[in-house]
Amino acid sequence: MLGTDLDRIIAAFTAGDRRAASRLISVVENGGAEAEAVLEALYPALNGAPRLGVTGPPGVGKSTLVDALVRGERRAGRRVGVVAVDPTSPFTGGAVLGDRVRMGDLTLDSGVFIRSMATRGRLGGLARATKEVADVLEAFGHDVLVIETVGVGQTEMDIATAADTVVVVLSPESGDAIQAMKAGLMEVADILVVNKADRPGADQLVRTLEADLAMRPAAVWRPPVLATIASQGEGIADLAAAVGRHHQSLQRSGDLATRRLERARGEIMAILRDRLWQRARGQLAADVSAWSERVVAGRATPYAAARALLAAFLESVEDKA
Amino acid sequence: MLGTDLDRIIAAFTAGDRRAASRLISVVENGGAEAEAVLEALYPALNGAPRLGVTGPPGVGKSTLVDALVRGERRAGRRVGVVAVDPTSPFTGGAVLGDRVRMGDLTLDSGVFIRSMATRGRLGGLARATKEVADVLEAFGHDVLVIETVGVGQTEMDIATAADTVVVVLSPESGDAIQAMKAGLMEVADILVVNKADRPGADQLVRTLEADLAMRPAAVWRPPVLATIASQGEGIADLAAAVGRHHQSLQRSGDLATRRLERARGEIMAILRDRLWQRARGQLAADVSAWSERVVAGRATPYAAARALLAAFLESVEDKA
DSSP states (O other): OOOHHHHHHHHHHHTTOHHHHHHHHHHHHHOHHHHHHHHHHHGGGOOOOOEEEEEESTTSOHHHHHHHHHHHHHHTTOOEEEEEEOTTSTTSOHHHHHHHHHTHHHHTOTTEEEEEOOOOSOTTHHHHHHHHHHHHHHHTTOSEEEEEEEOSSHHHHHHHHTSSEEEEEEOSSTTHHHHHHHTTHHHHOSEEEEOSTTSTTHHHHHHHHHHHHHTSOOOSOOOOEEEOBGGGTBTHHHHHHHHHHHHHHHHHHTHHHHHHHHHHHHHHHHHHHHHHHHHHHHHHHHHHHHHHHHHHTTSSOHHHHHHHHHHHHHHHHHHTO | OOOHHHHHHHHHHHTTOHHHHHHHHHHHHHOHHHHHHHHHHHGGGOOOOOEEEEEESTTSOHHHHHHHHHHHHHHTTOOEEEEEEOTTSTTSOHHHHHHHHHTHHHHTOTTEEEEEOOOOSOTTHHHHHHHHHHHHHHHTTOSEEEEEEEOOSHHHHHHHHTSSEEEEEEOSSTTHHHHHHHTTHHHHOSEEEEOSTTSTTHHHHHHHHHHHHHTSOOOSOOOOEEEOBGGGTBTHHHHHHHHHHHHHHHHHHTHHHHHHHHHHHHHHHHHHHHHHHHHHHHHHHHHHHHHHHHHHTTSSOHHHHHHHHHHHHHHHHHHTO
16 A cells, blocks of 8 residues: 555564654654555554653743653653654744753663654644654554643643643743643643742642642542652652552543543544545535625625535535435 | 514614614624524625724734724714624623723714624634624624734634734834734734834834835735824824725725635635534534544554545435435
8 A cells, every 4th residue: 555665664663663763753744645554554553552741831841851751761661752742932943952952861762762743734733743643653662652742722732631641730930820720721630740849939839739629529530739840850750650540540440441532533533524624625616716706795695605515515425426 | 584583683773773783793693593594684784894903912002093093983974893802801801891991982972883702612713703793783884894803813813814904003012023923913914003102112113014014025015014102092094094095905906805705715614614514523423433442442543434434424415315
């Protein structure tokens, strides 16, 4: 099915070649028929590795925290794939690039694969592309996947909630907690982290978050609030333990299966919607122009036009039968 | 076709009853079949009145500027409809409510109709709802429509670009120009306004904007940069004149027809996409669940699932023929 080149790269990927992995990720990032073919080929290799989403406002130290978490996983002998998404950066440069330089020794470790997402504007969007890059890293045999994203908008929220466990990171700095609450980040958090816990106001922030959580109705899992100083590795072991407990809780309660089913459902629906629309739009282009003129001339409402066009599309499908 | 109540309200609306206008706007804001019926009934009354979009970062004095523009239009004997959109305000209260209080004497003027949009989360979104509320105000017999929106995101941009003439307002305050450029506001501006022109840095900002514009390729219309002090009415007459010139330019070049055709096209497409998806989703719900389970079990990719579901949907349409 695939081009000979792609077949060769997939074979190298399966044999553990990192450069082949990089190339397949690029193919998947670019989307289109080739991306689909690659994902199809890799799907049987998916191992169900836990996915950890790490999100929060800019500047709270997410990358440092992820760095520390990755080192911990490596000490435990687990292979880790990291997807870093920062859509607020003009070319995934800036902070992310700096982080990768800092992570220098990690990038030399064959048990760690770090990928910064550069894709924007791909049909289907960043959330889908990120998930698919994580799929490639999972198929590459990683035991844990970490998806790091700036928690600022709906897209980032979609990315974060595609993980099994969502860690929301705040710092005692100005207004973070309020920003996060406004953005709805608190509602999606499975674990809350107050990083830079040596800064003034950290204890207060921990208490505020705990008070907020205490007001929620009882649930199988109550998100813990943890204090870390990621730059010194403090609190990281506790965080890793909390992630493990959350995963066990998800498995026990059956929520892991539910979350993954919802994730699959969302993905299928998004792809289906795109495809259906692509087809209808292509087929109706000329008719839409004609109806637009009628609408501008005041001879039809956009609703009447849409109704007529929908009927025309469904009829054209019938005619092909 | 409509309920007796709605028929009665439309009759009152046509006779110029302001309370009937308010009620029809609420119906349209809420969306659904009733909204569609109202728009259908009012469509023949659309008069093609010029639409002015006023946008810019928070705090630049947009509402004060709109207030001053409206007073000018009234002095010229024209009836003005205003739609104010501020999605950053939790309940279109805050600043907007304050503005309306300030506009107190204007709201007593039967030649002015001011409506703050409260709708959020309606299927089809805020941009469509705003456009439709403007349609109702146009059908009510207004000679000019002003749509005021905070220029912060894609939605606001969509709202602004649905106007014939887009006025982007900045102030010499910190970082406004950079924010606006980042948000892509400069590209959609037909007229640039530096409000609060008595504040330090205003001249510099005017020069920066002019330099930026000078670098663009020649075009039929070159956006002017105007300085205003809206709170004192200064520069408002020049702004109104520029708006008039822009409208004439649009008419002469044929761009007015093109813009309105594009607007109609966008609207039809958005409604059509929603409808088509509603139909497919409803019909496929059970199948999507079954495919989601296959995807989670690693027996299919989301793409294969979407392909099968698309085929199933198209087949079901055929079967009904």
